[in-house]
Amino acid sequence: METLANLESFVRSAETGSFSSAARRLALTPAAVSRNVAQLERNLGVRLFQRSTRGLTLSEAGERFLQSVQGGLDSIQGAIADVTVNAGQPAGMLKLNSAPGFGMDYLLPLMPAFLARYPAVTPDWSFDNRPLDLIAGGFDVAFGGGFDLPPGMVARELARMHCITVASPAFLQGQPRPTDPAGLADLASIVMRSPLSGRLRIHTMRNSAGVEMVIGHKPALLVNGPDAICPAALLGLGVGLVSVPHALPHLQSGTLVRLLPDWYCDVGPISLYFASQKLLPAKTRAFVDFVTQTFREQQLAHRLSVQSLASGKTA
Incomplete structure (x- = not known):
């Protein structure tokens, strides 16, 4: 009869694709997880994983075995977790x-x-x-x-999370006020780019009537994270698409002005x-x-x- 530790090490290694990731999830060492899986393979007489420098790949036998035991293991662990939750204090x-x-x-x-x-x-x-x-x-x-x-x-x-377009009063002096999101292309903007692809994030806004429109951009400053947009807008560097909670105190103090008050973006x-x-x-x-x-x-x-x-x- 296989031990729960061996079965759990196999299932979590299959889910994560590596002994190291499974070990972090199980609070064991990678060597211990590897030993448990190796013992399971010896007991069953089949190879469950193909091992390489790139990680783990389930063998055909491993795929079948995972489908057979995964649900049962979760049920057993669920029963154990339920007892633990009800009996122990969070720590x-x-x-x-x-x-x-x-x-x-x-x-x-x-x-x-x-x-x-x-x-x-x-x-x-x-x-x-x-x-x-x-x-x-x-x-x-x-x-x-x-x-x-x-x-x-x-x-x-x-x-x-909802976002709105804002700018500082100083930036807006003498600038045209757009009437829809496409009109924002006439104003300098602070634009977020993807940290992975480097591409500019393109957002769509909607109004109370349900009309949707892509935001126009004339990038004056690029940032790789949303937390920089509100400070940049406060500095007068352009129009920014800012989350409501970040924009609200500045709208109330007058340091930022909301553009297109009938439009917002659901991100x-x-x-x-x-x-x-x-x-x-x-x-x-x-x-x-x-x-x-x-x-x-x-x-x-x-x-x-x-x-x-x-x-x-x-x-």
């Missing part, structure tokens, strides 16, 4: 990832209340705009949008990413539940949306 290192702006403005302020409730948990934050592999990086929870979901990971939408969901709920350790389940409850109670989804802008104050 340990909790590895978290978020984009810098969103994380520091909206997630760090939640930490005092979370740590007061769960003092045995130690959050380990990584603030990064780059795409990442959640499993290979060993993250318990990540926040953002557009992540590829590997097997065993789920996403829970927290809010929609997609902000989601919370974590492992399959049946397999969550107590610390991760506590954090996921705490964040989703806090977003609901504090109406943070509304604060991130264009509906939070007071009518007539930002035009």
Whole structure:
């Protein structure tokens, strides 16, 4: 009868494509995972992986075996996790990832209340705009949008992120005011480029009538992350597409002016990413539940949306 450790090492290695990534997920050493898989192969009398310098590839027998055991392993681990969650207190290192702006403005302020409730948990934050592999990086929870979901990971939408076009009063002096997003091509703009491809990000705006239109650009400054756009707009370097929560205090103080007040851009969901709920350790389940409850109670989804802008104050 095969041990749970051998089967788990095989399944997680197959999911992640390497012993090292599986080891981070299982809190083992790569050598231990490799030994477990090798023992499983000896006991079964078949080779489950083709090994190379590029990583692991399932053999034909490995593919069949994975399909047979993966669901059963998840069920067993789910039962173990359920007992652990209900019996133990959340504790340990909790590895978290978020984009810098969103994380520091909206997630760090939640930490005092979370740590007061769960003092045995130690959050380990990584603030990064780059795409990442959640499993290979060993993250318990990540926040953002557009992540590829590997097997065993789920996403829970927290809010929609809305952006609006803004510029400083000094920049707008003597400049024509556009009447639609295409007209922004007549004004110098601060444009984000993809950190991976280097291409300019092209966005579509919509108005209250549901009309959609691509934003016109005349790039005066390129940046590789969204957090630089609002400061650049404040410096009078051009028109920027800025998230509502970042723009709101500057609109209220008058240091930024909203252009096209009937138009906004929905840049997609902000989601919370974590492992399959049946397999969550107590610390991760506590954090996921705490964040989703806090977003609901504090109406943070509304604060991130264009509906939070007071009518007539930002035009």
